Amino acid sequence: MTYDSRNRSHLLLLIAGAKGAIGSTIAAAVSLLQSEPERILPSLITREGLPGLGAAEKVRMAGWDRTETDMESAIRGHGVLPEAIWGESRQLLAEIPVLSAPPPEMGLKGQTEHLISDIRDLLNKYPHSLPVLVNLLPSCAGGDLQDCRDMAALYAKADPKSFPDLAYGLAAVRSGVPVVNFTPNPIEVPALVQEAIRQGVPISGRDGKTGQTYLKIVLASALKARALHVDGWYSLNILGNADGKNLMDPACAKGKLANKTEILDEILGYSVGERYGTSTHKVHIDYYPPRGDAKEAWDVIDFNGIFGMPMSLRLNLQGRDSILAAPMILDLARWTAAAHKAGLKGLIPELAFFYKRPLGDDPPLTFQDQMVGLQQLEEKCR
Numbered sequence: 152m153t154y155d156s157r158n159r160s161h162l163l164l165l166i167a168g169a170k171g172a173i174g175s176t177i178a179a180a181v182s183l184l185q186s187e188p189e190r191i192l193p194s195l196i197t198r199e200g201l202p203g204l205g206a207a208e209k210v211r212m213a214g215w216d217r218t219e220t221d222m223e224s225a226i227r228g229h230g231v232l233p234e235a236i237w238g239e240s241r242q243l244l245a246e247i248p249v250l251s252a253p254p255p256e257m258g259l260k261g262q263t264e265h266l267i268s269d270i271r272d273l274l275n276k277y278p279h280s281l282p283v284l285v286n287l288l289p290s291c292a293g294g295d296l297q298d299c300r301d302m303a304a305l306y307a308k309a310d311p312k313s314f315p316d317l318a319y320g321l322a323a324v325r326s327g328v329p330v331v332n333f334t335p336n337p338i339e340v341p342a343l344v345q346e347a348i349r350q351g352v353p354i355s356g357r358d359g360k361t362g363q364t365y366l367k368i369v370l371a372s373a374l375k376a377r378a379l380h381v382d383g384w385y386s387l388n389i390l391g392n393a394d395g396k397n398l399m400d401p402a403c404a405k406g407k408l409a410n411k412t413e414i415l416d417e418i419l420g421y422s423v424g425e426r427y428g429t430s431t432h433k434v435h436i437d438y439y440p441p442r443g444d445a446k447e448a449w450d451v452i453d454f455n456g457i458f459g460m461p462m463s464l465r466l467n468l469q470g471r472d473s474i475l476a477a478p479m480i481l482d483l484a485r486w487t488a489a490a491h492k493a494g495l496k497g498l499i500p501e502l503a504f505f506y507k508r509p510l511g512d513d514p515p516l517t518f519q520d521q522m523v524g525l526q527q528l529e530e531k532c533r
């Protein structure tokens with residue numbers, strides 16, 4: 152099943168993990184965009200418009216979750232937003248269709264077929280929309296599926312219990328729906344990317360760059376631009392939400408830590424700590440329940456100037472995970488829908504600005520190049 156995106160301009164977010172901390176924050180934002188758009192629009196970088204897309208407030212949301220709790224209870228439970236912000240939107244929140252996740256026992260093929268049928272129903276419910284699948288499932292152990300060159304090999308090898316995101320990604324591309332992968336989970340396996348190209352849909356990812364890593368890219372790019380040599384970079388995060396708890400499982404944290412770590416050497420063009428014979432870029436994540444979604448991060452950056460003279464910088468971010476993520480996802484989905492309308496397909500490297508692990512051919516790495524990447528994408532979408 153595919154649909155013609157040319158005569159459509161309003162966004163439909165199809166969110167896997169719709170009742171999680173980020174998903175439910177997006178639900179509140181989407182509801183407010185309908186009733187009081189001026190409270191949300193200033194936080195969107197695409198608010199002035201993107202080629203081929205309608206006004207930023209014209210957005211609806213649907214999705215899936217494995218919890219049966221209603222959206223209002225989900226928002227309350229995550230504690231991200233005070234009731235004063237979403238209380239007036241109760242009716243709109245209750246109307247967001249969130250379907251049950253297909254059970255893992257169905258296997259990858261069965262789950263994918265089930266989700267294709269769900270997507271068909273949702274597109275019938277919102278017939279004039281531009282759908283984008285947004286993956287917000289928990290970080291997972293995944294699996295090595297690089298050798299799966301076609302769908303049959305993927306269905307045979309992948310274990311949906313340890314990699315539930317795949318079914319959502321496959322169902323989307325097989326339905327002609329583009330994909331935003333905000334999770335650290337590597338769903339861009341060859342068989343899925345090939346299918347996306349065959350179906351003419353864009354995919355972007357992986358792992359949203361919301362707080363500490365966003366500032367790391369900015370600072371590393373600035374130090375590089377001045378030929379200041381980074382000798383070591385120590386990063387610590389504490390967070391107390393479900394994502395933080397899940398990341399205490401080493402198998403689930405592996406991908407996230409790699410995404411947060413590898414990017415620095417890639418930007419700088421050398422291995423930080425080479426002269427010590429070991430990497431001196433260290434990243435730690437610790438689950439600390441008192442903070443909930445209000446994460447805190449510290450960075451110690453040791454760098455050298457002329458004559459090798461040492462200097463040092465301290466950074467302390469007191470951020471909010473879902474508050475940083477939700478507007479990024481609205482923007483990302485709008486960029487991805489615009490790319491789809493413009494006929495782009497497969498991995499979209501120009502969206503590197505949004506991700507810790509940018510994908511596609513030769514994605515831009517420094518902050519400056521990533522901003523240029525967005526301008527180039529806008530040109531391509533005209």
Ligand SMILES: NC(=O)c1ccc[n+]([C@@H]2O[C@H](COP(=O)([O-])OP(=O)(O)OC[C@H]3O[C@@H](n4cnc5c(N)ncnc54)[C@H](O)[C@@H]3O)[C@@H](O)[C@H]2O)c1
Nearest residue numbers: 168170171172173216217252289290315334359361393472
């Ligand atoms: N917040 C950030 O700053 C940030 C940055 C980068 C990446 N991420 C990633 O975004 C993802 C979502 O983060 P979050 O804080 O919303 O997590 P969360 O744990 O609060 O939400 C995940 C949701 O997915 C649901 N779920 C689990 N399995 C499912 C399945 N098979 N089908 C449908 N739903 C299912 C859960 O019930 C839950 O509601 C995580 O992978 C996280 O690592 C977050």
